[in-house]
Amino acid sequence: MQTKVDTDNLTRLAAFSAFISLFLVLFGPLDIFVHNSDEFSSTPAELVSILLLMAGALFALVFTVLFLSPRVVKNAVFKGLAFLVLGSWVISNFLYGEYGRLDGKELVINTWSSLAFVQTAVLLLLLFLIVKLEIDNVFKLTGVVFLMGLLSSAIGIMSLETKDSQIPAADFPSTLTQFSPSKNVLHIVLDELGSDIFIHVVESDDRLKQALDGFTIFSDALSVYPSTEMSILVLMTGEVYRNNGPKRAFIKKVRKQNKGIKRLESLGYELDAHTRCQLGALRRCTLINSRILNEDLADIEALQLLDIFIFKSVPDYLKPDVYNNEKWLFLAMSNHNSYLKFQSGVAHLLFKKFVEDISVSDSSSPRYKFFHSMVTHAPSDLDADCDIVDEDQASGVTKTEFVKCGLGQFSDLLEKLKELDIYDQTMIVLSSDHGDYWIDDSVDVGKFKSRGIRIGMFTRASAALAIKPFDARGPVAMTQAPVSLRDIPQTILAANGLDQDTSVDTSSATRDVFSVNPNEDREREFLFYVWEHKYWAEEVLPPITTIKINGRRKDPQAWSIPASAVRSTE
Numbered sequence: 001m002q003t004k005v006d007t008d009n010l011t012r013l014a015a016f017s018a019f020i021s022l023f024l025v026l027f028g029p030l031d032i033f034v035h036n037s038d039e040f041s042s043t044p045a046e047l048v049s050i051l052l053l054m055a056g057a058l059f060a061l062v063f064t065v066l067f068l069s070p071r072v073v074k075n076a077v078f079k080g081l082a083f084l085v086l087g088s089w090v091i092s093n094f095l096y097g098e099y100g101r102l103d104g105k106e107l108v109i110n111t112w113s114s115l116a117f118v119q120t121a122v123l124l125l126l127l128f129l130i131v132k133l134e135i136d137n138v139f140k141l142t143g144v145v146f147l148m149g150l151l152s153s154a155i156g157i158m159s160l161e162t163k164d165s166q167i168p169a170a171d172f173p174s175t176l177t178q179f180s181p182s183k184n185v186l187h188i189v190l191d192e193l194g195s196d197i198f199i200h201v202v203e204s205d206d207r208l209k210q211a212l213d214g215f216t217i218f219s220d221a222l223s224v225y226p227s228t229e230m231s232i233l234v235l236m237t238g239e240v241y242r243n244n245g246p247k248r249a250f251i252k253k254v255r256k257q258n259k260g261i262k263r264l265e266s267l268g269y270e271l272d273a274h275t276r277c278q279l280g281a282l283r284r285c286t287l288i289n290s291r292i293l294n295e296d297l298a299d300i301e302a303l304q305l306l307d308i309f310i311f312k313s314v315p316d317y318l319k320p321d322v323y324n325n326e327k328w329l330f331l332a333m334s335n336h337n338s339y340l341k342f343q344s345g346v347a348h349l350l351f352k353k354f355v356e357d358i359s360v361s362d363s364s365s366p367r368y369k370f371f372h373s374m375v376t377h378a379p380s381d382l383d384a385d386c387d388i389v390d391e392d393q394a395s396g397v398t399k400t401e402f403v404k405c406g407l408g409q410f411s412d413l414l415e416k417l418k419e420l421d422i423y424d425q426t427m428i429v430l431s432s433d434h435g436d437y438w439i440d441d442s443v444d445v446g447k448f449k450s451r452g453i454r455i456g457m458f459t460r461a462s463a464a465l466a467i468k469p470f471d472a473r474g475p476v477a478m479t480q481a482p483v484s485l486r487d488i489p490q491t492i493l494a495a496n497g498l499d500q501d502t503s504v505d506t507s508s509a510t511r512d513v514f515s516v517n518p519n520e521d522r523e524r525e526f527l528f529y530v531w532e533h534k535y536w537a538e539e540v541l542p543p544i545t546t547i548k549i550n551g552r553r554k555d556p557q558a559w560s561i562p563a564s565a566v567r568s569t570e
Contacts, residue, residue, distance in 0.1 A: 013066045016139065019146045020081050021058035026051050027149035028092065028313065029305035040305075046298040047305070054302070075135050082142045083130050087123050088313030089145055095119050096312050099319070100533035108533060109319050116316035123315065175272035176369065177357040179417075183366035183470075184426040185264070185492055188413070189235060190406050190464065191228060191377040193432035195221055195553075196440035198464035201403050202476065208404075211411035214472030215428075218465040218513060220553050222484045222524050223434040226460035227531045230541060231433040231485070236260050236370065238489040238510045240527065242546075246539035260489035261368055267496055269366045303330040347375040348386045351409045358413075360420050375406035378436065384408070399438050427495055428468040431485055435462035448556045457561075461526045462553060467513065469495055480552070481516040484524045488513075523550040 029051055033040060040047070062081065069077050097115045100107045110116070130138055179186075199219055202208055224234045230241045233251060237260030241250050255262075265271060307328040311319055322329045351373050361367075375382075383389055384404040410430060417423040437459050439445065448458055463485050466476075487510050490500055494512035516522065526549060529542040551558030 010067075012139070013063055016078060016081070016142070017059050017063040017066060019142050020062050020085060021055045023085050023146060023149055024088070024309075025055040025058055025306070027152070028088070028309035029302070031149075031152060032305055032308055032312075040301050042298040042301045047302055050298055050302040051305070054306070078135060079130050079133075079138055082138045083127055085142055086130070086145060087126055088309075089149070090122060090126065091119055091315065092309065092312035095122060097316065098534060107319075107323055109316060109323065111317040111320060113316055119315040120317075172354060172357050173272065174359075175270075176371075177354065178359055178361040178367070179369070179420070179422050179426070180270075180363065180365055180367045181360050181422060182364045182425055184369065184422060185261070185269070185367070185429075185496075186369045186417075186426055187235070187371070187429040187431070187488070187492075188410060189232075189370070189372040189431055189433055190410070191372065191374045191433055192436045193376045193403065193406070193464040194435040194438050194459060195219060195432075195462040195464045196443075197399060197403055197436065197438040198407070198432075198466075199478075200440065201400055201407055204400075205404065205407070208407055208411055209476055211414050212466065212468075212476040213414070213423075214468045214474055215430075215466045216468075216477045216479055216514075218467070218481060218483050219478055220480045220482050221431075221463045221465035222482075222526055222549060222553060223432070223461045223463040224484065224486050224525070225527055225541075226434055226457075226529065228433050229531075229535070232372065234486050235431065235433065235488055237262075238486050240486065240525075241541070242527065243540045243544055247541070248539060261370075261492055263493060263498055264366075264368050264496060267366065267498070269368050270363075271368050300331075300334075303334055304328070306330050347373055347377070348382060348405060348409065351375050351406070352386075352412075355409065355413045355416050358416050358420065360422060372433075373406065375409060376403055376432075378402075399436075424471050424473070426468075427470050427492065429488060429492070430464070430466045431488060432464040433485070435460045435464075443554060444556075448559075451556045451559070451561075453556055453559055453561060457526070457528050457547065458553075458559075460528070461547075461549075465513075467491065469514070480518045481513060482518075482520065482522040482524060482552070483511070483513040483516055487511050487516075521551055523548055525549070 026048070030048065033044070033047060037044075066074060066077060095115065095118060097113070099109050130141075133141070195218075199217060202212065202217065223231070224240060225231050230247065233239060233241060233254065237254050239250075239254045239259055241247060244250070254260075262271065307322065307330050310329060311322045314322060324332055354371060381389055382402055382405045384401040386405040386409065414423070414428070417426055417428075437456065439455065439459060443455075443458070445455055448455055465483065465485065465488075490510040491513045493500070494515075500510070500512075511522075526547045528545045528547055532542060535542055545562060547562075548560040549558050550560065
């Protein structure tokens with residue numbers, strides 16, 4: 001009889017340990033993966049196998065603790081673990097708030113919001129319920145939740161059955177890295193590279209100055225938006241979105257109308273799949289490119305899933321401890337954390353590999369290439385040699401050093417094109433998508449503020465732009481021609497003999513930048529808004545202030561700002 005009791009007890013311990021371990025390690029993370037699969041590069045099989053190993057380790061731990069606990073304490077442990085499971089399930093599924101994008105950047109957490117008090121009240125009520133319930137009823141309650149999680153996960157896995165075949169190979173597609181021996185257009189976008197710091201670095205770096213062979217720098221180039229969202233659309237089509245309907249519908253319309261550089265196809269240009277999918281959209285058309293950089297990516301993403309699940313499962317007042325200032329909880333315990341950061345861990349490695357993989361195709365068909373890199377985007381955690389700096393050293397890395405890393409890689413790209421003997425056959429555009437917050441000494445901040453112009457408006461409007469036409473050679477040139485990033489598609493088309501697309505929004509007509517006189521007074525637009533995280537999911541941008549600039553960007557008198565947007569201080 002005693003053996004029967006012990007067997008029943010062991011069975012109960014094993015079943016409950018399985019409930020706990022599988023729920024906390026498999027069901028939560030897998031559910032997150034199912035609903036965000038495009039954000040992960042690993043296959044379901046890879047992630048599930050790793051998560052099952054973690055679940056096995058947790059099972060052994062929970063079973064051992066329960067087995068060694070005295071009977072009186074054992075019931076309390078049972079109920080405590082049940083509270084952990086049920087509490088995390090309730091909060092992550094029904095009481096989970098909005099904190100920004102769960103990609104490790106800039107989460108906004110209000111630890112004592114009304115939601116946090118509701119979460120606390122629900123947890124206390126649940127704790128009281130579990131304490132009052134008989135142990136068998138606690139088992140039944142957790143069992144029901146377990147089965148619900150199992151069913152949800154099974155449905156999710158079935159919906160991902162084709163994902164394994166969609167995972168890209170651990171390499172860039174050859175269509176992105178193979179150039180034509182006869183004619184190419186290459187557009188490199190260095191995210192958040194401001195005009196003034198770009199020029200400052202060029203003037204202080206002889207190697208970079210020499211590398212920009214045949215380039216013209218446009219020192220008075222203007223952004224269209226203050227952030228990346230919808231800027232890619234402008235860079236590739238010249239079309240401007242003004243909150244006139246859903247973003248998705250606007251992008252679809254622009255694609256259908258064959259706008260911007262897509263017109264190059266009429267001349268026989270090949271637009272690779274990467275570029276086609278980028279056309280008019282910010283998101284990548286392939287899964288995260290970090291897969292090509294680290295063979296342990298599945299391990300990294302499994303830890304990332306666990307961190308996000310724990311973040312979702314705890315009350316708001318504990319979330320900052322899990323988030324841990326972008327380090328996260330489990331990731332901080334591993335040596336993989338830096339590989340998940342766009343800036344230090346991925347961007348410069350991606351750029352380096354892109355340069356290494358460039359080759360010349362046997363086909364003579366002209367090619368158009370578009371490569372958007374985050375290597376110059378804050379935070380400044382790379383030094384001038386692209387070495388990742390420790391957290392305690394990051395504050396000592398200047399913006400100039402950080403930008404030198406990205407521009408140094410761009411120099412390597414130019415050298416590679418020369419080595420392959422396709423430099424003269426390639427029109428090269430280097431631009432940002434918008435400016436940054438770096439202020440040049442030549443800017444009279446006081447004059448801007450006296451007119452109620454926020455310096456953030458000015459700096460975000462200051463975009464880097466440099467272009468090398470086909471066959472151009474010679475020392476880098478500088479012009480103050482009043483141009484806009486919106487002019488880039490028209491400049492590329494003009495260099496290929498195509499007339500201006502008259503169907504483009506004419507409220508601020510696009511131009512070939514090389515046709516703009518440095519001394520003309522050309523009115524340009526900057527569509528300013530204050531970015532908030534919620535707009536990643538919204539179908540419109542934040543409220544837009546349309547600013548007219550008629551004259552030099554650095555002249556505050558040239559700025560015409562609606563009275564509603566004027567601020568006397570930053």
